[in-house]
Amino acid sequence: MTEYYGSKLEDIFNSMEDRFRPEGAEGVDAIFCYDIAGEDGGKWQVSVKDKELRVEKVEGNLKGCSVTIITDPETFIGVTLGKIDAGEAFSSGKIKVDGDIGLLTNILPKLFTKYTPPAKDVTSKDIIDTVVERFRADKAEGIDIVIGYDITGEGGGKWSVIVKDGYCSVKEGLDPNCTVTMQMDAKVFVGLNLGLIDGTAAFTSGKVKIEGDMGAAALSAGMFERFKVGVIEGAEELISLKCLPSIDQRFATGPVMGKWFDGLKEKKFYATKCPVCGRTQIPPREICALCRVRCTDFVELGPKGTVTLIDDVYYASPDPLTGEVRETPYAGVYIVLDGASEEEAFAHEIKKEDIDRIKPGMRVRPVWAEKRVGSYKDLLYFEIDE
Amino acid sequence: MANKKKNRNVAIIGIGQTEYSSHKEHQNQAEMVNEAVRRALDDARITMDDVDCVMHGNMELFEMVYQPDLWHEIGTGAYGKEEIRITTGGTTGASLVCAADNLVASGMYDVILAVGLEKLQEGHTTGGITNMADPLWFRHLQTGALTGTTAQEMIEEFGEDRAKRAAMKYRIMMDKHACLNPRAHRRFGLEYDQMDDLMNTSPKLVGELRLIHMCSQSDGACVMVFASEEKAKKLCKHHPPVWIRDHITVHREETLPNLFGFKKPEMTQRYAARKLFERNGIKDPVEYFDVFEMYDPSAWWGLDWLREFLLLKGDEHIKMLEEGEFDLDGKLPVNPSGGVTATNPIGATAMLRPAEAALQIRGDAGEHQLERNVRHALASGFGGTFWTVLIMLEKDLNW
Amino acid sequence: MKRVAICAVAQHKNESDIWYKRFQGMLLDILEEIQTKTGMDFSEQRGVRSVVSCSDDVFDARTISDNGVTDVLGAHYREEEKIAQEGLNAVGYAMSIILSGHEDLVYLAGHCKESQPESRNMCTNLGYDPFYGRPIGLDFTNVAALQAREYMHKSGIGDEHLADVVVRARQWASRNPYANATELVEKGEVMASPMLCDPIRRLHAYPVSDGAVGMLLASEERAREFTDTPVWITGFANCMDSYFLGDRDLSSNFALKKAAANAFRRAGIKDPKKAIDLVEIMDAYAYQQPMWLEGLGLCDEGQGARFIEENGPATYNVNLSGGMLAGNPIMLGGLYRAAEAVLQLKREAGEHQAADVKRALAHGTTGGAGQFHTVLVLEI
Structure with missing residues (x-):
């Protein structure tokens, strides 16, 4: 499958389950069909009923569609990532819609969290390497802890982050004096740091195992600025303000x-x-x-x-x-x-x-x-x- | 209407535009204006010190800013200068050009810098247009500037297939022109063989007015610099001045439905063209003009109004379109810039028309420059309840 | 340069709430009055072909506010252009249409109903940028208070001086049939009136007002077809100050001084104290009357207090209409001033007529704390 904007069609559809928001699917009963043309295209059927989601790749004809989106892989991926203006793709006929258009404009955006391309470029080491520059001395006053990271799987490794007297340093391997040790898969570690995985949920579900002082683990979260891919790319986030100015009127007749x-x-x-x-x-x-x-x-x-x-x-x-x-x-x-x-x-x-x-x-x-x-x-x- | 000789001649000596797009998060309103102002000053090779008066125009309720020239001052360069703010709806940009012509010709000012702008992303455009309707009555019924009545009338007059094809051909032609204009907002790369497909699959907005037919919502600013004949001849060393020969504005009453009764009044487009051509001795506008930059809010309206503006009869305008007479190499090229279906920052849109027409006369339009020697140009503005502004530009002082 | 005349003016009476009439109805009254006074018509050959209007989209709560009034402006199938700033600028622009040679007659009319929005301060708050100015709550009233404080310090003006200004304004307003606030007030009443925005008291501020103004302008050749007493526009200028309050010296009158200098130069005035017989000032707040007079050079720099103590306003025939303090809508504060100056020059001001007025000045301002000023010189 061809990649566009760093993503493949499969990435988008396969991540739907993780991105699904059951609370946005209250009372929704619809089948969204995707007919994505071309050699590297395909057909998918996304059914939502009673807060349940089913995503299937379909060979042959799409059936029972409430609404069908007809487009090509580049446009679909571009629009999903916000690289292509959806309205313009729609105006120019690059996206065609058959069926209940209201489902796309009103319902679909509530069903899923935003898709972000797979963070394949970010490794555990990238995150560890930026720990010192992300350290916030002002939040670490009087704190004296050693946090051990035991990252398993592909791209994993063992590191210790030492915080003492408002200073932070990192060394390879697990320090025997670790206040707390966190063990998890490399994918989970990267996902957590990119904000793609919810920390509490990961802990509750057992994806993250914590040994030692739990309080120190919680403390560690506040001592570092969030890891941002954007920081690496040198991009800056632009702020826009939303407000709804409204002045009541009384019109004479x-x-x-x-x-x-x-x-x-x-x-x-x-x-x-x-x-x-x-x-x-x-x-x-x-x-x-x-x-x-x-x-x-x-x-x-x-x-x-x-x-x-x-x-x-x-x-x-x-x-x-x-x-x-x-x-x-x-x-x-x-x-x-x-x-x-x-x-x-x-x-x-x-x-x-x-x-x-x-x-x-x-x-x-x-x-x-x-x-x-x-x-x-x-x-x-x-x-x-x- | 009688036309009197102007007190003195007025030239366009500088033009500056931002690129147009649906999103300009990287700039606030004043910064966006400033970009166009700098470009216009550079184009005219002057500085703010040379400018006597600044003009400003946009629609307050699109961005919800009261008298925005006060804030935008930091971008327009009006500090310590005289300033006039004029807004007339969609025609705003063209009204600014007419007013600049008046103000310079009057002798009050020698050099004027006029700013037309809109940042439509910062409000809701169709909602903003709907706010033009009387709050007591029509506001609950109107849907912005969207209507399928013209399509319905044209289908009635020319038959369904011919009318739909003509409107789509017009739209694709405009896209082809826009693709040559790097500043244009929407450049789809449409091809004529997509006609049948688009005619049936582009989503319907109102009746046969489909999404593809309708103009865009753009962010952007256009700035023009005007000067008296004496100043223009002194300042214009790098490119020739373009002369404003005449202009006409025709407004009509607020009520819209009374255009759709059993008897139709003369459209302001035809009325304005008739009066303007009469007093300038132009018998055949198609023959006389080398380019027409028209404010075409939709493909249907654009095509329909060509008949009115060019004083054509029956299906003459459709025939001309079918025979390619409005193409870049046709008899009267229409909107080499791509027009309003491609680019529509409303307060600037009607200024883009004379600005683009002036660039054609100068020979500076870039990739969408016509190959012929453009000497006489016509530009139109549209706004309000079918209001029209027409502006005649000339390469030489020939009248 | 040829001259342009104002042939006739019509004013709608200013009221705090014209609930019984749409602004269309108000403008129709104005149109009929001008037609009655001058006999103007809208015929294509010899009539009015060009109309200049003045109104504001935010105050009208309508996109394209002139769209709702095209018919009552007489502008159906005619030229119409809307000045979207304070109405005195419309006079300058209308003059240019005639001087340019395009037209020889222009009908000008403006309207504004401050009673329509819930609050005029909410409207002017929208005049500030959405990032900083709006959230901290700037509007034209509280910004004026900042300026008042600074100017009062500079010119020695105190609460008593401001009360004098208001008492005098009401005395004259009571003679003006078009004024809104016409009840006489005592000095003590003014000084006891509640603080609106320190140091601006309620009686220091112009009352919420609805109004409309119309005028017929004509070329020198044609003016006498419409009036025996044309009033000539001999000077017009305006000027913009910077937007950020921190960039401005709030008591310096930068924009007004520049606008006045240009208008005086165009009118051939060297010493305004000698040349001007009557002044109509757009004093939305009491402190502005002496302050703008300093800007115009009729009161010496920093001498506002002494000017009031020595009866300066009477000497220069300042605001015999009652001024803006008696109430005009914000969009028309200067346009009403011009209309009153014209009445004086035509000797049609009735009970508030001044003697021997040959040259008058009308002033208007837009934006918080006088960010933008307009000056018009009129002569007979």
């Missing part, structure tokens, strides 16, 4: 929009009528922009009307303050209400059940909220008038 909202209470559409050209405006305006003359006459329009154009919306914008997103698809319709000037359409939504049938030229009628208070919520939607 004035006599013109006030009349409009009053009308909604009574299930009536009030439009202004221009005293010069006769144009009706809905919702009403203070002025006729064409004649530049104040409008004070109101006329009642509709309530039925004729559809001119339809906008089937598959992408709803989230409310920038609440983050709420409307359910899609929905359809906006442009309607010339009975009695309106022919250029003056009114825009609103059509009933969900009518989306598939609605066509320009059709007659529609408004559907009102049962309790109307003079707000935009009074008018629910329009429906086909049959």
